[in-house]
Amino acid sequence: MVEIAAERGRQASSRVSEEGAGWACQEIGTYAGLRPDRNGFSWLNLRTLWRSRNEILAGLFGDPSGEVRRRWVAAQRARGADGDFRITPELGGSFSFLLLGDTGEGDASQYAVVPGMLNVAADTDFAVIASDVIYPAGSGNEYGDKFFRPYQHYDAPIYAIPGNHDWYDGLGGFMRVFCDAAPLKPKPDRGLRGLLWRKPETIDESALAGARALRGKETQQATQPGPYWVIESPSLLVVGVDTGIKGAIDAEQTAWLRRVSLDPRPKVLVTGKPIYTRNDYKPSALEGGGTIDDIVRDPAHRYVAAIGGDVHNYQRYPVKVGDRVIQYVVSGGSGAFMHATHTIRRVDVGGVHEDDFRCYPLRGDSLSFYSQLYAKRLRMKWIYLTPDEASCIMSEQIRNTPVRPLGQVTVTRRMRWAARLLGSWPWPFRLPVGQVFHRYLSEFSDWDTPPFFKQFLHLSVTPDRLTIRCFAATGCRKQEEEPPLEDEVSIALS
Template sequence: MARHPHPKHGFGQLRPSQNPPHPQQSPLFEGSAFQPLPAPTGASPFRLDLDAIVPDAVAAARKAGGMAFHMVGDTGGVKDPNPQLLVAAGLEHDAGVAGKFGAPAFFYHLGDVVYFDGQAQEYVPQFYDPYAHYPLPIMGIPGNHDGDVFDDGTRTNPLPSLATFVRNFCAATPGTHSPDAGEASRTAMIQPNVYWTLNTPFATIIGLYTNVPEGGVVEDDQVAWFVGELKAAPKDRALIVALHHPIYSLDTYHSGSKPMGTLLANSFASAGRSADMVFTAHVHNYQRFTIADADGNGVTPYFVAGQGGYHNLHKVAKVNGQPLITPYAVPGQAGVTLNSYYDDRFGFLRLEVSPEEIAVSTYTVPRPQEPWDQVPTLFDTVRFDWKRRRIVTGA
């Protein structure tokens, strides 16, 4: 039977009932229209095996009985590079930390790699240079800024949406050196499409592309593909869904997206299979929610992880002028609980996945005015029994 992890009504903009915030619309999003998707560079159904990227790490993960990887979004340091550099330094440090299942194997990006319009000339300062010493492959999904069409007013034919993202993340052959990489040694990733599935020994990660308009737009062909991938996902592995626009958010700037919530709920129902965890970005802070399953037998963790380095952090709403105290049952949203958040620092996530659990450790990095040699600080940790759909521990 299909699970319906969303409440039946109102899973869009989550706001406290007292002193509700009034989200501002950034001028960056005014007039941002849906953009046609580029042609895939790989064959349908757009799957990539992790073995093809890091075979040694996959072999080590199988031997260890689990795997680790990094995740965060909204990293581009367009106006102030320091937050992004601090997060990159934290990721570099953690890449050498051997946890329960060894060191992380890769970094999965949740979108908005390059601000403000995915320009080719910004890939060196906002992507290749910051991660020059990060030793792991970087893959992921595009965000709205990666899909915006750049036109400086002098070009009669701007590049089509996502053209530069495709050149750097969706190369047709391994070992391709992107013309946007400058002197960087990192080669382009070989994702088969801008929406795609990563197959690993312990988790299936389905990445959606939610396009440019605020709140996200996903057309029917991608929805049909998504339902098919949900059905095809092996049931003996955890199922993770990633998309840029968040379904749930208590920030005062963007808030959550009702269309994306409807998309997931309907797709999960059609497939008879729902995600074990959902990861989003777009909002520039960290938030962790649990959403009660409709049958009352479990929960689904939903994350906002947009604290990856873009300088402008988004504040979480207050009630009567006071910060929210977690766990916070969201008013008017049955079964929706904000479990943890931070909105005053930057950081990243480390996931550890096994046949029984998904553990998510959330780190902060120093503020730019603090000593840069500090190691990342563990802020939040949660272990989720994905077979029983229960939080084992969470602090």
Template sequence: MTRWQLTLKRLLWRDPKRTDEAAVTRMQTLRARPEQVADQPGPYFAIDAGPLLIVGIDTGITGIIDRDQAKWLQEISRRSPKPKFLVTGKPLYVDGKRHPSLIEDGHGTVDDIVTSSENNYVAAIGGDVHNYQRYPVTLKDGRTIQYIVNGGGGAGTQGTHKIPRVDLPGVGESDFRCYPRRADSLSIFSQMYERRFGRMLGSLFIPPDQAAALLEERLGVTPTRRADRGVPIAPESRRALKIVELGRQRLPGPLHEYFVQFFDYNHPPMFKSWLRVDASTDEILIRCFAATGCREHEKDVPVEDAVLGTLQADGAWRWTTEVG
């Protein structure tokens, strides 16, 4: 680290307190029976959820897992024939790119374990990025795994308009889903830029229909709402886009987090989201619900994306998109 980075770290980082061993001992007496004592080897776990096995791993800040954790993941993945969900900190697919999550000392990747047919994974869900993304990746053997970014409940919404056109092995733009939708994301972020810099730079707001047209022009993505198709783009919107685009690059270290908070907003609609999974022995339904902060959505919560997996006679899962 450079000198200024070390200085900043001392100012912003808090050293952990010493562990109060006596307090830990007192807490352990509250769950002292043998069946209450967990044998969890580290910050990773497996939960038998009936028709599913949910496996959680600790990818840390770097997205790399250690050899002991990788060995445990291999063993727990092969032990049960149930369909499995992997829950990670760092998503394996995000922002139009694949991040397979390396194993320490070059011993393969987490995604190698997920895609192995003998392990029977049907989904891998990560957080970290504060929005919703879904990549239904079809493997060479015909199986499809749902790779999902489920960080939309986190503080500081991150824009989806920055996601490039999806063109990856096994998944293309037509199958990709995100929330907020790219056009809505661009429009709401332009509104935030106008609130912060409008007096200095003039109008920066891009209406949602023109945001959709701009993204169609740039990414070749057909607007999802029919009413947004063929909309003429005003010169003011093109000018605003150039300024909003200055925020595309990720700033280094803690500066990025302050930048995200600076452009966060707390006015409905807020474009937050949460995930729900319903599973039986022959069906798995994954749904992304919007959390807008609007009163009418409290009782009738919008479903922004839904995908249904159905178990076939040959043991394979067939997935169909139910919304979007």
């Protein structure tokens, strides 16, 4: 079934037409009827900022995620969890699964992913959420409308690895929902960090039980052994690591990762922090020395791909490592607000050539999206760039051929000034479009109508091959029924 969806999706993607990008949306999708209410959180709300303070405290006083993680792991082992945190579903040599990243805002952009996801999910055996299951602060009391309700009709288990937002309550909500774990006993943390650090919320167990009933079918049940795990199959291991708040992992998880990686089967890494992103290399430190990527690159470990969330778009870097190629993927666009791609410079990191790099949304669509946002919010009509105009500007900046066919466009001084202000190339005077902006003003960029430029992955496994497909979710009815295929890569496993 997914092969049919992929064939249709290739002809309907943003790489083919503006309609494929969702710019010519003739009918709003059915997602609008799935969302239970219009209430969301605002980063400008002082209560929200205060609840999210642990990220700043971890940067100032050190990240306690490693110590707290060790306590969670010890508690799980005391309850009888598998010593190597293995998940062993009944999988044959051939199977498939979904991967969603940074899902849990609970708004229109999260629910817009659901109909298309369900349309290509019929053959999948499970799903994985990579990073930030719940925004803004990982509360166990927010899983109803941000996890159980949107995925209530996905009839297979869902596993997850936590992101930095899931750690803002000490991982209490995540561990309760995915591991069925009881709260940890409080442990004093002396000093200013301990005084200011946000503690886990008390979970309303009655409300959680009601939310769980939304995914109450036997086929949907799964309890994972811990915040990191390995899903086993005869053909492939899916290795999920927990990178905490700041991206590092503790010594105990490091030893586990090294041990699991010695298994002779091919592997895919799923991580809360991508290793390559925005033409930059961020390999994630290991306590005691080295990096996660050192483990991924070791040919004895047979990693063929590393997929990370946290950044809210799609990127793929095919990096040559010795005599093989490892696919490094960013997949964090399954619900949260969109991070710009037009600010990514001409790609050369890790020896990857720009022509081999893939991203979604396309840089031109990203630039046009932000130009429309600012034109509307700031009443600056002159800054608006059509998708064709933005694509021409980005082609001029990146020095490549436009990805999709364009109409007749003459680049003007106004267009170049608009692109400068929107960050299409380094310039000191520009409107904020980066992650700092989103941390505090994300609702300024909240966009509740198509196109959303969301995405999810479908991964097909056979004994000889792994195929990774990136499907788009625009919010348009037509593309719910036939999700555009924005990227596809096939990897030999033998």
